[in-house]
Amino acid sequence: MEVKARAPGKIILSGEHAVVHGSTAVAASIGLCTYVSLQVPPSNENDDRLTLQLKDMALEFSWPIGRIKEALSSLGGPFPSTPTSCSAESFKLILALIEEKTILEAKISLASGVSAFLWLYTSILGFKPATVVVTSDLPLGSGLGSSAALCVAFSAALLACSDTVNIDMKQEGWLVFGESELELLNKWAFEGEKIIHGKPSGIDNTVSTYGNMIKFRSGNLTRIKSSMPLKMLITNTKVGRNTKALVAGVSERTLRNPDAMSSVFNAVDSISKELANVIQTPASDDLSITAKEEKLEELMEMNQGLLQCMGVSHASIETVLRTTLKYKLASKLTGAGGGGCVLTLLPTLLSGTIVDKVIAELESCGFQCLIAGIGGNGAEICFSASS
Numbered sequence: 001m002e003v004k005a006r007a008p009g010k011i012i013l014s015g016e017h018a019v020v021h022g023s024t025a026v027a028a029s030i031g032l033c034t035y036v037s038l039q040v041p042p043s044n045e046n047d048d049r050l051t052l053q054l055k056d057m058a059l060e061f062s063w064p065i066g067r068i069k070e071a072l073s074s075l076g077g078p079f080p081s082t083p084t085s086c087s088a089e090s091f092k093l094i095l096a097l098i099e100e101k102t103i104l105e106a107k108i109s110l111a112s113g114v115s116a117f118l119w120l121y122t123s124i125l126g127f128k129p130a131t132v133v134v135t136s137d138l139p140l141g142s143g144l145g146s147s148a149a150l151c152v153a154f155s156a157a158l159l160a161c162s163d164t165v166n167i168d169m170k171q172e173g174w175l176v177f178g179e180s181e182l183e184l185l186n187k188w189a190f191e192g193e194k195i196i197h198g199k200p201s202g203i204d205n206t207v208s209t210y211g212n213m214i215k216f217r218s219g220n221l222t223r224i225k226s227s228m229p230l231k232m233l234i235t236n237t238k239v240g241r242n243t244k245a246l247v248a249g250v251s252e253r254t255l256r257n258p259d260a261m262s263s264v265f266n267a268v269d270s271i272s273k274e275l276a277n278v279i280q281t282p283a284s285d286d287l288s289i290t291a292k293e294e295k296l297e298e299l300m301e302m303n304q305g306l307l308q309c310m311g312v313s314h315a316s317i318e319t320v321l322r323t324t325l326k327y328k329l330a331s332k333l334t335g336a337g338g339g340g341c342v343l344t345l346l347p348t349l350l351s352g353t354i355v356d357k358v359i360a361e362l363e364s365c366g367f368q369c370l371i372a373g374i375g376g377n378g379a380e381i382c383f384s385a386s387s
Contacts, residue, residue, distance in 0.1 A: 239339025
């Protein structure tokens with residue numbers, strides 16, 4: 001039996017940085033996913049290894065199950081129904097397993113992702129042989145939630161193979177977990193995110209698990225659903241950024257200019273709330289959809305202006321803004337800023353010719369362009385007989 005899972009990435013539609021200072025923010029899933037295939041060999045096959053293949057990077061990690069048992073048996077488990085944090089001691093044991101493999105210096109950052117995989121695998125399925133294959137539509141380190149999508153897809157495939165969730169394996173096509181299963185899945189994915197990021201907010205894995213959109217403020221998450229289809233052009237500037245430094249920069253600016261920045265954060269809060277209201281308001285025809293899209297464009301432009309006030313824009317982001325503005329399209333950065341990705345709303349009635357021109361111009365600057373629907377499904381799984 002082969003289990004396949006997919007989990008979407010995410011964007012911040014409004015409120016990044018300001019959310020750290022008490023403002024509301026809105027995040028949404030995107031139609032770009034990470035895919036995990038998990039294949040357990042038949043019991044009569046003499047395959048006693050756990051293999052992880054990262055196809056997009058042409059990397060493979062493989063361990064004899066006996067070696068994993070020897071290294072990690074002290075961790076106990078499996079305990080699939082009880083999401084558990086990886087302790088510092090457990091992390092050291094897992095890291096020792098990974099360090100037995102040769103990882104190129106340029107790929108060393110992948111060690112945390114492989115560590116999350118080993119913790120999730122042994123915690124949920126124990127010490128069983130399998131081959132796990134990962135592919136993804138999401139560029140790494142660009143602020144689109146690639147690590148969360150990976151943890152959600154891992155957790156979904158593993159839980160589907162455990163006895164913890166009730167899934168009808170005879171059904172065909174992509175299936176969605178039930179509400180209680182999604183809650184369990186989200187908790188496990190969050191544990192994986194903690195291994196990768198240390199202290200994640202939980203926003204990325206929640207959006208990836210449940211899909212659609214969430215509104216969040218001061219740690220409180222509210223799931224919301226769009227009443228209209230939204231499509232975005234996502235431009236990856238390929239400029240790396242230091243999220244911690246950018247967050248610190250906004251805080252320092254706030255200390256220097258407390259009254260002005262308080263007004264900025266209040267304005268962002270209002271924009272996020274209005275954006276959430278617009279998204280949820282029913283749209284019955286093309287005219288009302290167009291009116292809502294125009295409203296969203298205005299809110300995105302205002303949010304971008306406020307992000308510039310916070311000092312988190314970048315020359316590459318400004319290049320994208322100038323380019324899309326020539327075609328009367330609204331854009332804003334998404335995530336930490338300082339590079340990363342930029343969102344451009346693609347109105348329903350926009351011609352494909354204009355989209356092609358915009359993409360051609362942006363790609364000529366060395367940027368990567370992706371088109372994705374916004375607010376779609378969260379984690380899904382499907383089953384197929386092993387070949």
